[in-house]
Amino acid sequence: MSGIKILSASASSGLPRMDKTQLIVWTMALLPIVVLCVFYFYPLLRVLTISFTEPTLGLENYRDIFSSSAVRRVLKTTLWICTIASAVSLLFGYLLAYAIVHASTRWQSWMLLAVLLSFWVSVLIRAFAWIALLQTRGLVNETLQFMGLIDEPIRFIRNTFGVILGMVHYMIPYAVLPLMANMRTIDTRYVPAARGLGASPFGAFWRVFLPLSLPGLISASILVFIFSIGFYITPALLGGGRSTMLAEYIALQVNETLAWGQGTALASSMLFVVFAMLLALGRIVKFRNMFGAG
């Protein structure tokens, strides 16, 4: 009885009810975006505007990026370190993802556990561990000296090598996870089929598996490269001010020399590069699939 009453009531007010539902849905979807606009997108916009307005109105800050030799040096260092660190992380990440996807179930979960563990350990603790191991009076140098292999301690950190090592260590999991997500979608019968048709193990990998994993490889490389461009903590701690990367340089500009215009112009350029790369990536894979892996 009461059910019928409710049904007829809702039928008679069918249209307004729809409107109310729509209103609720729109509020739910948009309220978080409004909050993001106030506390996230507006600050980003401020970075952009400051880059055009301080100290004077115009494109001066961007012109300085190209004319300042200090900035050029930082950009060169950043690009060079990012490229090497991303390439090494991808190579290692690919190998690891390939091994995990093809390992037996029991080993698979152990390997995955290790990758996830390293993924989640704090970036500061990682940097600390590397410093403890590699500084001139650290464990590695002391051991090598004790064994008589070297006379003088080797300089492992507070240089480019230290930065790359720290970045690779941090980014391998970021390469492994999207690669694994992609490799899991590859039909496991293709490679045996290629083998059955006479391909060598390497031939089957090179001509069948690798091309099929290319979308994963491309999205992983763009993700890893995007992350490495913005790296701040690891270079700051392991680079020791010797091979300053872009993020650290921006922080220096803003905190020490108070050159907000220059700092925000560099930050905005960083943002442009990241979004351009994301757009390129968006053409290759759907954003949803890309982030589903993390």
Add this chain to the structure above:
Amino acid sequence: MERLRGGAGFAFTLCLAWLLIAFLILPLLVVIPISFTPERYLSMPEGEYSWRHYETLFTDRRWRKGIFDSTVVALGASCLAIILGTICAIGCWKLSSRLGETIRVLALTPMIVPPIVHALGMYRVWVDYGLIDSYLGLILAHAMKGIPFVVISVSAVMSNFDPRLEQAARSLGAGPLTAMRLTILPNIWPGVLAGGVFAFAISWDEIVVALFLTRRAVYTLPRQIWDGIQDNISPAVAAVGVLLIFVTILAVLGKMAWDRRMATRESRRA
């Protein structure tokens, strides 16, 4: 498949993979012996072990403040991120159009923007808002960083949700909010929980934004660690590292056990 696994080539690949895993994990273990050194400076204990650096974490006023502030900020930020991220994910799912997709991508931006860029912007805007060096200021900043993770994990669960369940509730007379509460929420809470844990971890570990937005009044654990590394490389950092790694192991193991349980429940249901 068998042929692939059995080959000598794959055995070699597996060996390399284990070497890489050793490279990922072993260097971190160095914090364990260092944390037990009896010395004040960074060193390996030589025959003598001490808990003093663990004691420091709980007796030293600054370390205690770091732990307390991080907990307050991470709890606040993850609660806020859970609420905003969940309603955003449900709203987008119900819009289920290009627009919903666009909104979702917008909500994911804080994940991909380099931290230094939003740290600069937030610093300038927080000065205007009067939020510099306040708990609320850092909570808001960290909540924005946490939203994407909640949106992703809730959206992932939502994609398995049968919209007919909600329609059924609506046709039985439930209002839109009641229907949502009774059909959607009970089904998505694992995603909400997972997203909340992500958001908590993101905030707990965040340093770049904290460096810009806080001074003295708010001093999170990562800032203490940052100081501990930069100034005199205190072994207390190793002690805190051991505790953090231990918690991470527990969390990852818990997550894996949880996934397995959910998987068996799914298969039982099917």
